[in-house]
Amino acid sequence: MGPTGEITQLLLRAARGDRAAEDVLFPIVYGEMRKLAAYLLRSERPDHTLQATALVHETYLRLTGEEGIAWQNRSHFFAIAARTMRRVLVDHARGMNASKRRSVRVSLESALVYSDEQSGEVIALDEALTRLAVWDARQCQVVEMRFFAGLTEEEIAHVLGVSVRTVKRDWTMAKAWLYKELSHSLSDCDPKTVL
């Protein structure tokens, strides 16, 4: 079985709750995604944009080479990918010169569109999420999956094993809470521009 088959197997196991499989997957996914992100972000132009979901899809395809895998497995992949995406972007942001700050509108309903101007905001969001995770790990996961990987509510519900209604509730409150946190920590920019 070639490399693509391996990933699928790992995914299937992770989908069934195999922690060990997840641990093996994470660095693979992270490595792949970082390469891709670097490629997409490498340009010398300052206004380069990156679509997170595109990145995730692309990574997925490269790793599994399969387009028709059942969505349950895909969701688990995306759950992992969401965490990875967050890491990738935050790492990148920390590496950037955080003095460049021009606010660019980002829509919470769609995937994050990242651009280097926002490095400060992304770091702030990451920190806020970390704080959120202390009180409500599930809400943090919902935000991650929704925001960084563009999963639908049904998919998130499936991955987390809760009802869609619960996901909706988590999302609603998490948004409100993050908005609050970000307005406190980013005093000189409108949190709406991040959220």
Add this chain to the structure above:
Amino acid sequence: MMSAERWDRLKDLFEAALALLAPQRASFIEEACRGDPELKAELQELVANHEALGRFLSGSSPGPDYTLPAGATLGKRFRVVRPLGKGGMGEVYEAFDQELQELLALKILRPELALNSESVTRLIQEIQLARKVTHRNVCRVFDLNRGTHEGRSIVFITMELLAGETLAERLRRDGPLDAVTAAEIATQIAAGIDAAHAAGIIHRDFKSANVMLVRLEGNTTRVVVMDFGLARNVACNRPALTAPGMIAGTPAYMAPEQLAGEAASRASDIYAFGLVLAEMRAGELEPEWKTAVTRCLERQPSKRPLSAGAAIGPISRRAGEDSRWIAVACLIALAVIVALFAGTLRFLKGRSTVHEGAQLMLADVVNSTGDPQIAGVGVELRRELAQSAYFNLWDDDRRRAVLQQMGRPADTALSGEVARETALRDGVPYVLFGTVAPLGDGFAIDLRLEELEPHSIFSGRHWVFSTPAGTRAAMHDAVHDASRWVRSTMGESSKDLIASDRPPQDITTTSWEALTLYAEAEQARTRNSQDEAVTLLRRSVALDSHFALGYMRLGDLLLTMHQQGEGIRAWEAAVAEASRLSLTRREELRIRGLFASEVQDYTNAEIAFSQLEREYPRDFLWSFYLGDALRWQGRFAEAAQRLDSALRKNPASVATMSNLASTLLLGNRLDELNRILQSLASSAPDLAAYYLGLRAFANEDYPGAIAALQTAAASKNPDRSNRANTGLACVLAELGRYSEARQVLEEGIRAATAAARPGARADKLLMMAYLDLRQNRRADLRGRCLEAVGVEDSPQRTARSAILLARAGYFDDARKFSQALTQFPVCPLITSAIQRINGELDLRQAHIASAVKFFEAANRVEPRVRLKDYLGRAYTASGNYAGGIAAFSRIANTPALLWETVDFDYPGILTDSLLDMAQCAESAHDRAGFARALELYARRRSAPDDGIPGAADVRRRLSNSWAPGN
């Protein structure tokens, strides 16, 4: 100070607060957090944030992400100012030409398209032509350029920048125009179109959305036609979901020949121009306008005016006489609107640009309210959405077939992943998920519209919408809102929305119970429990006697189950209710058309189906039924065209191929018939064999006909084998081999009984009764006729029996049946039947003149393709031999009519008519006619059964009466 318990409490309170209406929240928070100011502050802030965000994010759609940001410079010369919109082929920007120091419009091709060199070549050719046109009424195209952005090569076009609004928007805003204004605009449009035509460019997609009204100084308006020839060159981006033969373009404006698949031409531009002329006006048009529009809309392209200017000649002359054109008063300068190549222009609201005519699947609406009556919401939503002519609601009847493909049981719910997969398999790009959930005191409808990516099950774009909470009473409004949101997100222009937008309660019923029963009946239908569905529907119309939709469905089912009598009555009720505006336009036309077809009123059927075909050009069904209606009227060439069109839209439709085969056979177009038979041979060989049999008969290859029909009769499909069996019996009877014909019919009766098909059995009994008539077995005839009628409620069968009974001299029986027919609605089927029965009664009792009158009346009402042997017999009896010969000649010369005798007439009747024709010719002393009839008769009945006259018998018996030397 936060802790796990506080956090959970905060969550619960937050959720509770949000369940209330905004004004009530403050007091709730006050109450709930009494004694805990920190918690109160937290909660207040959370709720306030939510409200702020809510406004910010509600009903959002993903914003467009443009390739070029403001400030980007292409080709070192054109600096992007801002994006203006997206079309099907690319993005449009306002840009500044740094060399020439002026603003212009810049349109970039989507990168995938730019890579297709064939597209680019074609585009270049068009632009070469377009550049040459410098006319104030045509949008200037400057050049085709290349540039780079982020390492990618970008192909783009520079064009004139226009500020104003489109004619379509103007009409939407202000309604139709007065004659003078419209004439001035039309004159400018015509000048533009003609200038482009003169340069060799065809527009191909002319419509009111492609006409720009630019306000100039001094309150005059410059009318500019945009997007010449550039729309259709580039291949569609979604090959997986492009059905073969899918028509690119705006169907509503397409000329008939374009819809039929021919290339666009100047004449098709003129057709579209005519439609726009009509669009600009309303109400009773002045004669010169009517003339202009009618001439442009001629079905035959060669009959249309040669130029747009010529088309509106009378209009502009008139306008010039009346008054000077008054400048257009209220043009609101909206954001700068620039020409787009394809698709419709959308503002920057993140609206979708959905390919017109795309399919939308409505997944099963999830009812999480616990109230079973909410099942009606799904039904209402479906029917609301069905009103759109812009996209096609996926036909729910497909679900069984596709689910079967997926290896799933037929009653699997279409939800979530199953819905997505089903949609993907069936090439449906859009899926709508809906949930009705409890909210506070009432309900809310949550919708999610997803655009599926081809080749994968990853969701592409999606849009969400929620209706405000409402009680059940307000549910109609909620459904209405929901449907309007779906339709507008799918890109329907507001004008279309308004034109075909009836509120749900108008198009269903005010009785929730009736609607629930209807919903249950639909479920039963999916499970193929037709009897259950019929019972439920009968109850639903009992609850609401104005429930047109229920009647319609009931009629559909009953007719499928061959209960013609009650089925027709149900449809009649639906039609009656339809005129009270309780059906959607599409349903109303459909019902009218199908009802008319069923009762053989093909003129009205043609009208209804033509309209349906025009308004819903992607549905093959309307072309199919239109073809059927034309065929019955004897207009075989036109019928073949429509059926061809239906076949293009749905190449897999065996029914269409079958109808086309009979049409070509009747129209004697044998080459084309061969082609169709080849297609049929691969998908339905038993049907192909059937038509081969008919054709063989028409070619006088009688052994071949018998062999082919025997093959067809061996089909596993009970309907087809049944028909082939009757066909075989008909051929044998034509050949005079009655005992074999009877044997075949007996076999058929046994098979029909075994398959529990009483209707088929009854029809075969009637066939045998006709043979009884020819062999003078009157008692047998009577027994069979009475048995046939008793089987099920079918006016057609009743009529046929009565005719035979009358011919056999059973006058009371015939009259009784004729009386029974009068309780049916007045329609061609019933009227002609009663007249024929009366005619036969009179003819048998030698009241010839009266018989002729009745038969002539029947002839006028019956469709042309029907056999009119009765006319021939009556004319012969009345001494009108010329009339008799004419009537019989038609039958004699068209052996392809065998097709008709199988379902509607009797076995052997074609050749029997030859005999009648010979007798008529003899009475007329028409030797030539006599000889002709006899020759053909001889070839048919070369070896008849005993007792059936052969050619020699006939010659001997008849020519005896002629004096020698005549």
